[in-house]
Amino acid sequence: MTEHYQPLNSLKGGHWFKLICGASFQHLPAVRNLTLAYTLAGADCIDVAADPAAIAAAKEALQVAGTIQTQAQNPRFDRQGLPWLMVSLNDGEDPHFRKAEFNPAECPVDCWRPCEKICPATAIVFQGGGEGVSGVIDQQCYGCGRCLPVCPSQLIYTRSYVSAPAAIAPLILQSGVDALEIHTQIGRETDFARLWSSINPWVDRLKLIAISCPDGEGLIDYLRTLYQIISPLPCPLIWQTDGRPMSGDIGTGATRAAVKLGQKVLAAGLPGYVQLAGGTNAHTVSKLRASGLMREGKKNLSISQTPYIAGVAYGSYARVLLSPILEQLETMQIDRALAIPNAITPPVAGTQTPRLTQLEAFPALLRQAVSLADSLVSQLKED
Numbered sequence: 001m002t003e004h005y006q007p008l009n010s011l012k013g014g015h016w017f018k019l020i021c022g023a024s025f026q027h028l029p030a031v032r033n034l035t036l037a038y039t040l041a042g043a044d045c046i047d048v049a050a051d052p053a054a055i056a057a058a059k060e061a062l063q064v065a066g067t068i069q070t071q072a073q074n075p076r077f078d079r080q081g082l083p084w085l086m087v088s089l090n091d092g093e094d095p096h097f098r099k100a101e102f103n104p105a106e107c108p109v110d111c112w113r114p115c116e117k118i119c120p121a122t123a124i125v126f127q128g129g130g131e132g133v134s135g136v137i138d139q140q141c142y143g144c145g146r147c148l149p150v151c152p153s154q155l156i157y158t159r160s161y162v163s164a165p166a167a168i169a170p171l172i173l174q175s176g177v178d179a180l181e182i183h184t185q186i187g188r189e190t191d192f193a194r195l196w197s198s199i200n201p202w203v204d205r206l207k208l209i210a211i212s213c214p215d216g217e218g219l220i221d222y223l224r225t226l227y228q229i230i231s232p233l234p235c236p237l238i239w240q241t242d243g244r245p246m247s248g249d250i251g252t253g254a255t256r257a258a259v260k261l262g263q264k265v266l267a268a269g270l271p272g273y274v275q276l277a278g279g280t281n282a283h284t285v286s287k288l289r290a291s292g293l294m295r296e297g298k299k300n301l302s303i304s305q306t307p308y309i310a311g312v313a314y315g316s317y318a319r320v321l322l323s324p325i326l327e328q329l330e331t332m333q334i335d336r337a338l339a340i341p342n343a344i345t346p347p348v349a350g351t352q353t354p355r356l357t358q359l360e361a362f363p364a365l366l367r368q369a370v371s372l373a374d375s376l377v378s379q380l381k382e383d
Helices: 007-013 028-040 052-071 114-118 165-173 189-205 219-230 252-268 284-290 316-339 363-381
Strands: 016-020 045-049 084-090 098-101 157-160 179-183 208-213 237-242 273-277 311-314
Touching (some): 007 016, 016 028, 016 363, 028 045, 028 052, 028 363, 165 189, 179 189, 189 219, 219 237, 219 252, 252 284, 284 311, 311 363
Parallel strands (some): 016 045, 016 311, 045 084, 179 208, 208 237, 237 273, 273 311
Antiparallel strands (some): 098 157
């Protein structure tokens, strides 16, 4: 089964697993440690924000994972080969590319703060007595929007941003990413073409292009138009069916929209691979199997004869799954820093001090994190 853990072979064989760290998620310790755990569990692709710091954190984790894979005697870490590193771009307004904001000073003192309770990223905090941070922790917010409708005073708003075409070349040439994903919506042909014109000169340096689009009237015709814009393409193409964006951790039913949209795009017979996203969770693969959309039992047939879902991308569910480990790690870091006040003092020149944010510095936690990640990844890797 080793070949399933090479990205392109996984895509061809219907075993593709992508971790979505979040197009707006810039909590670097979490990006790094999520990347490390899911890489060791056998992920094929890591999708991070188009932010140099987030890319650097993920690349550092990939390097550490490669070293562990080479040295490990533990069979849990024997899945050789590293995933492709992907960054996400957008051609216009998109919920994946925004941050929540509000002024906590305007909040009524008797508010029961439902925004803080509902935030899946623990990005909203209130500190009493004027100490510490209050409001939205920008790096941790990934734009899910769940806080917006629950605010009794309607004080929360969002700050959106659109990918800058001038930043495309540095992302590919200097950051060394393997793949790009373009988030778009029906009716934005002109905006998509404008962004693509900035990508096209560098596309031959990429291993993969993905296009993510939610459902709507005229979806298939829109996707066909996009294919005409990007053709010919020198690398594989993924159609990411964004069924119910950023909702995989909400409940078991969230994955239904992802499977339904995947079926719709698959039936259209578009060139390229179809990969689910948006609402994906621990129940997605079983629903795919029940619907006959997995590659299993079809290995002697060609792709054109047997349409199948090539893979699944997991975002909020994959992150929440590991959150107990990451929170425990953060608690240990705080306790250690309090016990040893100079524990995070910058090292003297010529020396190297292990950083407290490194998951691999705590082998027991690393094993737990990889085991949890493997419980999700292995669903796609099993024959």
